Amino acid sequence: MLSRPDRLLSCLDLARRVEGGEITPEGIVDLCAAAIAAREDEVGAFTYLDIEGAKKRAREEAKHLAAAPLRGMPVGLKDIYDTYDMPTEYGSAAYKGHRPASDAAPVSMLRRAGGIILGKTVTTEFAHQQTGKTRNPHNLEHTPGGSSSGSAAAVAAGMVPLATGSQTAGSVIRPGAFCGVAAFKPSYKLIPTIGMKCYAWSLDTFGIYGAGVADVAFATAAMSGRDLRVDRAAPPTPRVALVHTHIWADASADMQNAIDVTARALRAAGASVKETTLPPLLEDAWRAHRTIMLYEAARSYAFEYDHKRDLIGPKTRDMLDEAAKVGVETYDDARRIAKRARPALADLMADHDVILTPSAPGAAPHGIGATGVASFNWLWTLMGAPCVNVPGLSDGAGMPLGVQIVGRFGRDRAALEAALFTERALARRS
Amino acid sequence: MLSRPDRLLSCLDLARRVEGGEITPEGIVDLCAAAIAAREDEVGAFTYLDIEGAKKRAREEAKHLAAAPLRGMPVGLKDIYDTYDMPTEYGSAAYKGHRPASDAAPVSMLRRAGGIILGKTVTTEFAHQQTGKTRNPHNLEHTPGGSSSGSAAAVAAGMVPLATGSQTAGSVIRPGAFCGVAAFKPSYKLIPTIGMKCYAWSLDTFGIYGAGVADVAFATAAMSGRDLRVDRAAPPTPRVALVHTHIWADASADMQNAIDVTARALRAAGASVKETTLPPLLEDAWRAHRTIMLYEAARSYAFEYDHKRDLIGPKTRDMLDEAAKVGVETYDDARRIAKRARPALADLMADHDVILTPSAPGAAPHGIGATGVASFNWLWTLMGAPCVNVPGLSDGAGMPLGVQIVGRFGRDRAALEAALFTERALARRS
Numbered sequence: 021m022l023s024r025p026d027r028l029l030s031c032l033d034l035a036r037r038v039e040g041g042e043i044t045p046e047g048i049v050d051l052c053a054a055a056i057a058a059r060e061d062e063v064g065a066f067t068y069l070d071i072e073g074a075k076k077r078a079r080e081e082a083k084h085l086a087a088a089p090l091r092g093m094p095v096g097l098k099d100i101y102d103t104y105d106m107p108t109e110y111g112s113a114a115y116k117g118h119r120p121a122s123d124a125a126p127v128s129m130l131r132r133a134g135g136i137i138l139g140k141t142v143t144t145e146f147a148h149q150q151t152g153k154t155r156n157p158h159n160l161e162h163t164p165g166g167s168s169s170g171s172a173a174a175v176a177a178g179m180v181p182l183a184t185g186s187q188t189a190g191s192v193i194r195p196g197a198f199c200g201v202a203a204f205k206p207s208y209k210l211i212p213t214i215g216m217k218c219y220a221w222s223l224d225t226f227g228i229y230g231a232g233v234a235d236v237a238f239a240t241a242a243m244s245g246r247d248l249r250v251d252r253a254a255p256p257t258p259r260v261a262l263v264h265t266h267i268w269a270d271a272s273a274d275m276q277n278a279i280d281v282t283a284r285a286l287r288a289a290g291a292s293v294k295e296t297t298l299p300p301l302l303e304d305a306w307r308a309h310r311t312i313m314l315y316e317a318a319r320s321y322a323f324e325y326d327h328k329r330d331l332i333g334p335k336t337r338d339m340l341d342e343a344a345k346v347g348v349e350t351y352d353d354a355r356r357i358a359k360r361a362r363p364a365l366a367d368l369m370a371d372h373d374v375i376l377t378p379s380a381p382g383a384a385p386h387g388i389g390a391t392g393v394a395s396f397n398w399l400w401t402l403m404g405a406p407c408v409n410v411p412g413l414s415d416g417a418g419m420p421l422g423v424q425i426v427g428r429f430g431r432d433r434a435a436l437e438a439a440l441f442t443e444r445a446l447a448r449r450s
Numbered sequence: 451m452l453s454r455p456d457r458l459l460s461c462l463d464l465a466r467r468v469e470g471g472e473i474t475p476e477g478i479v480d481l482c483a484a485a486i487a488a489r490e491d492e493v494g495a496f497t498y499l500d501i502e503g504a505k506k507r508a509r510e511e512a513k514h515l516a517a518a519p520l521r522g523m524p525v526g527l528k529d530i531y532d533t534y535d536m537p538t539e540y541g542s543a544a545y546k547g548h549r550p551a552s553d554a555a556p557v558s559m560l561r562r563a564g565g566i567i568l569g570k571t572v573t574t575e576f577a578h579q580q581t582g583k584t585r586n587p588h589n590l591e592h593t594p595g596g597s598s599s600g601s602a603a604a605v606a607a608g609m610v611p612l613a614t615g616s617q618t619a620g621s622v623i624r625p626g627a628f629c630g631v632a633a634f635k636p637s638y639k640l641i642p643t644i645g646m647k648c649y650a651w652s653l654d655t656f657g658i659y660g661a662g663v664a665d666v667a668f669a670t671a672a673m674s675g676r677d678l679r680v681d682r683a684a685p686p687t688p689r690v691a692l693v694h695t696h697i698w699a700d701a702s703a704d705m706q707n708a709i710d711v712t713a714r715a716l717r718a719a720g721a722s723v724k725e726t727t728l729p730p731l732l733e734d735a736w737r738a739h740r741t742i743m744l745y746e747a748a749r750s751y752a753f754e755y756d757h758k759r760d761l762i763g764p765k766t767r768d769m770l771d772e773a774a775k776v777g778v779e780t781y782d783d784a785r786r787i788a789k790r791a792r793p794a795l796a797d798l799m800a801d802h803d804v805i806l807t808p809s810a811p812g813a814a815p816h817g818i819g820a821t822g823v824a825s826f827n828w829l830w831t832l833m834g835a836p837c838v839n840v841p842g843l844s845d846g847a848g849m850p851l852g853v854q855i856v857g858r859f860g861r862d863r864a865a866l867e868a869a870l871f872t873e874r875a876l877a878r879r880s
Contacts, residue, residue, distance in 0.1 A: 118551050120551075121545065121548050122753040122754070123752075123757075125752055128749070128753050129749065129752065131756070132752070132756070209652075212648075213651075214651060218555075218644045222639075244778070319558070319559065319642050319644070320555055320642065322559065322562070323553040324552070326558060326562070327534070327552075347675075348674070348676055
């Protein structure tokens with residue numbers, strides 16, 4: 021069942037080829053359609069596809085003289101992003117055939133930048149753990165990760181150059197790692213989450229998948245108008261804090277080795293890499309993440325819990341049963357810990373540009389009924405820090421292993437530059 | 451056109467009477483229905499009413515043995531709160547007949563607390579300034595304020611004991627002041643805004659109207675499960691900072707007098723009242739509010755701007771035209787000012803429990819084509835501080851004048867206690 025690696029579509033490369041007249045926007049949609057025809061039946065990345073509509077919009081985009089940066093670039097949207105012209109089912113039978121009245125804000129931002137929505141990708145139910153049909157393109161017996169299962173798999177299978185995710189625990193970085201693609205979760209609220217189904221309002225963060233680090237940076241720059249492109253100059257040499265975290269023992273031998281390999285590659289490329297221990301307050305914050313997520317989920321999903329309980333899956337129901345028991349004092353304590361932990365993390369980062377740490381405990385686990393564990397993501401999501409999954413390594417069985425670059429809150433460009441530096445250091449190694 | 455003052459419905463009083471068996475939940479709906487029959491034609495507070503449905507739910511609530519705190523309490527919802535069982539039009543022709551798939555989180559919280567949704571109240575379009583049909587119950591030639599126009603007017607006309615609002619600039623406190631009812635805007639994110647139409651995600655805050663301060667405290671406590679009730683003991687004597695702000699000259703003579711009267715009443719009741727000047731950084735923050743609001747509105751309302759421009763009103767369109775011009779650097783500068791201003795305000799408040807300042811520049815202006823000015827609200831919204839409009843004063847023409855109690859972020863109970871203390875001090879005075 022192990023499949024050959026697919027050829028990834030780089031949005032930067034495609035944008036350059038469109039600009040150079042080597043390919044038309046419609047031609048890009050054709051590339052996507054071919055990859056989808058070849059692999060969608062077995063990968064199952066999409067819940068909805070509109071290839072003909074995308075071609076029509078690609079022809080319209082091609083007529084524009086002043087090219088938008090993502091002109092004609094096909095995008096897959098995790099099916100928690102509202103779209104006015106496609107169904108949006110949040111991965112749940114409770115929303116079968118649901119048609120929102122409007123687009124989510126990031127969808128408008130992508131369309132304004134010239135992006136073309138090719139379809140909606142599989143999400144676990146309400147971005148929690150009730151899995152969908154998606155399989156890992158690298159080995160169909162393995163999970164692609166979740167909750168942004170279809171988006172990571174679609175990019176990994178070369179079906180689309182860009183796809184959006186969202187992260188409340190580890191739902192952007194983990195699937196990126198398991199599927200071997202670049203994944204970027206910007207700082208909390210850098211990209212609005214308006215019109216994305218809310219899981220936990222203090223945590224939910226936009227995310228995006230692409231072939232490489234420069235691709236996700238390019239796309240985020242294009243949609244936000246922010247100076248985040250990292251493809252126009254060599255990235256500066258970063259000062260890296262190597263953070264094993266207190267759950268290092270939960271990382272597989274392969275993952276521990278991947279971090280060692282990355283640290284060596286970074287040093288060989290001239291970067292400083294200093295082993296750094298997190299203070300106990302950040303361990304407390306790591307634990308506080310779950311309390312905050314559950315308390316807020318009990319309110320965000322109150323309508324579904326009260327009115328649609330029979331239609332939601334057992335894993336979602338179990339989570340909401342547990343969430344209903346989290347009291348307001350417990351929540352307030354957790355928020356206080358998070359509030360104190362953010363400046364503590366900033367202090368720790370005073371002498372470092374980024375942190376290097378695992379994206380996940382290891383490669384994608386066997387089976388598609390569960391999406392793996394997000395424990396290496398909780399803390400950074402709660403801290404609102406920009407995170408990048410850097411692809412490029414794999415285990416003995418050829419399954420991708422992702423290493424994570426965590427930046428300082430609000431310093432997204434530095435995080436992307438360091439991630440690009442890391443990606444290149446790993447590439448030079450092989 | 452000056453009308454007699456209506457008899458307000460106190461939710462606390464009604465809850466006590468339900469508990470004591472003096473009135474049934476259905477009887478409360480009857481009280482609301484009578485006031486609506488008497489005044490809705492001229493006040494125009496509602497866009498949608500379901501009195502029969504409310505009676506049916508009231509009869510069901512009456513059967514419950516374990517009484518929820520708001521059991522059978524009718525609530526009006528500003529029509530930016532999504533409801534699965536009532537149309538939700540956001541005050542806009544662009545959403546004529548729109549039926550959301552689910553309830554907003556605060557709606558679920560109100561229903562769980564036993565509240566009964568009686569109907570949807572008039573909002574200005576997308577909670578900005580394009581006005582609806584609502585008139586001020588105290589004088590039909592005057593605005594009720596906005597954007598929560600219908601909610602404040604419905605409570606003021608005795609049509610409903612509770613109604614929700616939302617504040618992005620001054621949309622909770624100002625209508626409360628203009629209509630002479632208690633209004634409470636809790637700390638930013640104390641109550642989630644999930645399922646409320648987003649205007650600006652850094653600013654949007656839930657709000658609620660009731661007859662008096664103890665009523666809005668009771669309702670917020672009931673829906674949040676937080677210890678916010680202030681009706682069970684005499685409120686402690688507050689230390690009050692009297693803040694005129696740099697726009698004091700914009701306040702009418704009547705409003706300036708109302709603040710003087712309040713300060714005297716507070717002192718007479720034993721409170722300390724110290725005149726306090728805001729540092730220049732807080733003036734900068736006052737200016738930064740508009741930048742943040744516009745930048746975020748350009749993204750929150752991107753879909754409507756791009757796809758429904760012909761259906762939105764000229765004031766909304768003008769705002770969004772201006773919003774489109776706010777650049778990311780301007781926004782980031784404004785956010786940095788806000789971030790520095792919050793601890794500066796906390797320092798200023800170290801020796802005070804609350805601030806006393808106007809709720810609005812004066813009484814409700816003549817005419818219903820505009821909703822008045824929110825300049826006395828911008829800073830506190832941006833700071834995320836809990837704010838209460840304390841009713842009880844009026845100008846020579848009998849129009850209400852509201853004074854504002856602003857608390858420290860996260861100290862909502864102290865803000866409500868000080869507001870209750872103020873309300874009682876003003877009542878003793880007359």
